[in-house]
Amino acid sequence: MENCARCRRPVAAQPEGQARGEGASVLLNREQRAYVQRVYDGPLCEACLQEIQKAVQPVTVRDLSNFLLDYATTLMGAGVHTSRVVRNVNRIAGSFGYETEMTIFQRHITLHILQNQDDSVRRTSLRAIPAAAFNFEIISNLSTLSWQAHDNRLTLYELREQFNAIVTRPRISRWWVLGLVSLANAAFCRLFGGDFWAMGLVCVATFVGFLIRQEMSLRRINHLAVFIVSAFVASMIASLGVWASLGDTPQTALGTSVLFLIPGVPLINSIIDLLEGYVLIGISRAVNALTLIICISLGLSATLLILGTYAL
């Protein structure tokens, strides 16, 4: 007696030399058999074979277009530059014999998909890009998924399964992020010539500032307000060094205390987009990043006003 490779329930042994998915009362087509052989390395029970028979179906333009839009909007939300979304989506569509054209804006994606063989099979749909936190792990895994689709001719069912697994994987703990960002910002302070007093101040300032940012974001407060308040609190804490004359470089501590807020990813993406010819989205990303930088300077200016400019 062997166990089913999918649900682990006992299943009768298959006759020698018979391919998986054959010989049972459930008849699978070629695609479904290929799927079973690629994914499971043992016999499957009747119930599982029936489920697979229902789920693994030839792809329709509607399902493919819905999947590609989920895929593209998730990638854009995770903070990727535009040409990578276009390339990955084209690669997946190509593995099913379709080609795509996309219009990508800051908040929306329009996808036009068309079958290579028969251009009457086509569909155009529009989807909003959800606001999401940057996540390089998702970007890298989703890009790998597009190559797997290309190399192994994955079925849409498999793509969906793997896509859901990637998207629902738990994120790194917020406390880890908090600690690492604090240390990284202290290291920034060192790069700009701060001494150990300054580094300590920046570490504490970043910790509190970033904690406030996390808490305010969790409460869905406007992100511009979040940036102003975090920059103000972090620079206020770092200004203790100037106020109490701790160490030789308290000004460096004050200046570098807000660097953890700088929107590096949108800035880099906007440059890449501009250079690669996606000018409109490049400009919108630059404007977004600029707005955040203005908010950071508003927070920092409030501290300087309270402290008095003689401090620098």
Ligand SMILES: [Zn+2]
């Ligand atoms: Zn089973």
